[in-house]
Amino acid sequence: MASCYFVPIPTSSHLISADLSKKFKIPKLIHTKKRYDGSKVTAFYGLKTPPYELDALEPYMSKRAINRHWGEYHRNFIEGLNRQLEKDDILYGYTLDELVKVTYNNGNPLPEFNNAAEVWNHDFFWESMQPGGGDMPTPGLFQQIEKDFGSFTNFRESFIGASLTLFGSGWVWLVLKREEKRLEIVKTSNAICPIVWDDIPIINLDLWEHAYYTDYRNDRAKYVDVFMDHLVSWNAATERMKRAEAFVNLGEPKIPIA
Numbered sequence: 001m002a003s004c005y006f007v008p009i010p011t012s013s014h015l016i017s018a019d020l021s022k023k024f025k026i027p028k029l030i031h032t033k034k035r036y037d038g039s040k041v042t043a044f045y046g047l048k049t050p051p052y053e054l055d056a057l058e059p060y061m062s063k064r065a066i067n068r069h070w071g072e073y074h075r076n077f078i079e080g081l082n083r084q085l086e087k088d089d090i091l092y093g094y095t096l097d098e099l100v101k102v103t104y105n106n107g108n109p110l111p112e113f114n115n116a117a118e119v120w121n122h123d124f125f126w127e128s129m130q131p132g133g134g135d136m137p138t139p140g141l142f143q144q145i146e147k148d149f150g151s152f153t154n155f156r157e158s159f160i161g162a163s164l165t166l167f168g169s170g171w172v173w174l175v176l177k178r179e180e181k182r183l184e185i186v187k188t189s190n191a192i193c194p195i196v197w198d199d200i201p202i203i204n205l206d207l208w209e210h211a212y213y214t215d216y217r218n219d220r221a222k223y224v225d226v227f228m229d230h231l232v233s234w235n236a237a238t239e240r241m242k243r244a245e246a247f248v249n250l251g252e253p254k255i256p257i258a
C-alpha cells in the first residue's frame with residue numbers, strides 16, 4: 001500500500017504533450033498537495049496524447065470526433081480522477097494499472113474506479129488504432145487468431161457480434177487469457193477493464209455512444225465495421241502479444257539446451 005509520504009511523479013506515458021495542450025487549452029493537470037509537514041508534493045495523472053495527429057484517422061474517424069472524444073471526454077475522466085485523488089491520501093503513488101486494480105476492490109469498486117479505468121481504457125484505445133489500420137493481422141498473431149477462433153473470419157464475426165450485442169455503454173476487447181493460454185473476446189460494461197480479472201488486453205473498442213455519435217450518429221454497426229476494416233492497429237496488437245508472451249507461454253515449453 002502506498003504511503004501518503006510517497007512523492008508520485010507521473011510516468012512519462014502520462015505527461016502532457018506541450019503542443020497539443022496548447023491547441024486545446026488544457027489547464028494545468030499536475031496538482032500539488034500539502035504534506036503533513038507543510039511542504040508540497042506533486043501528484044496525479046496527465047492526459048496522454050494519441051500516438052498520431054488528430055486528423056490522421058480521417059476519413060474514418062474525424063478530427064472533430066477525436067477533438068470531442070479525447071479533448072473533452074477523456075480529459076474529463078483525467079480531471080475527475082485528479083479531483084478525487086486530491087481528497088484521498090491512501091491512493092497516492094500507484095501506477096495507473098495498480099490504481100485500476102486497487103480501486104476495483106475485488107468487485108466492490110471505490111468511487112475512483114470509474115475515472116481511473118476510463119483513463120486506462122482510453123489510453124489503450126487510442127493506441128489500438130493507427131492510420132492505415134485494418135487489413136489483416138501480422139503473421140504470428142494471425143496464426144494465433146486462427147488457432148483460437150478457427151479462422152480470421154470467425155474472429156471478425158465474433159468481435160462484431162459482441163460489439164453489436166453489448167447492452168448500453170461499454171467496451172469490447174480481444175484479450176489473452178492467462179490460465180487458458182488463448183485469445184478470447186470479452187465485453188465489459190461501463191468502465192470495467194479486464195486487467196481487473198488479470199486478462200491481458202490486446203485490442204479494445206470504445207462502444208460508448210460518445211465514441212461514434214459525431215461521425216456515425218446511432219449507427220454502431222457502421223462504426224464497428226470501419227474500426228475492423230480501416231482503424232484497428234494490428235501492429236500495436238502484435239507488440240502487445242510479444243509482451244504478453246513474457247507472462248503466457250503459448251507454445252510448447254522451451255527447454256534451454258546447454
Ligand SMILES: [Fe+2]
Pocket residue numbers: 069073122206208210211
Ligand atoms: Fe470514450
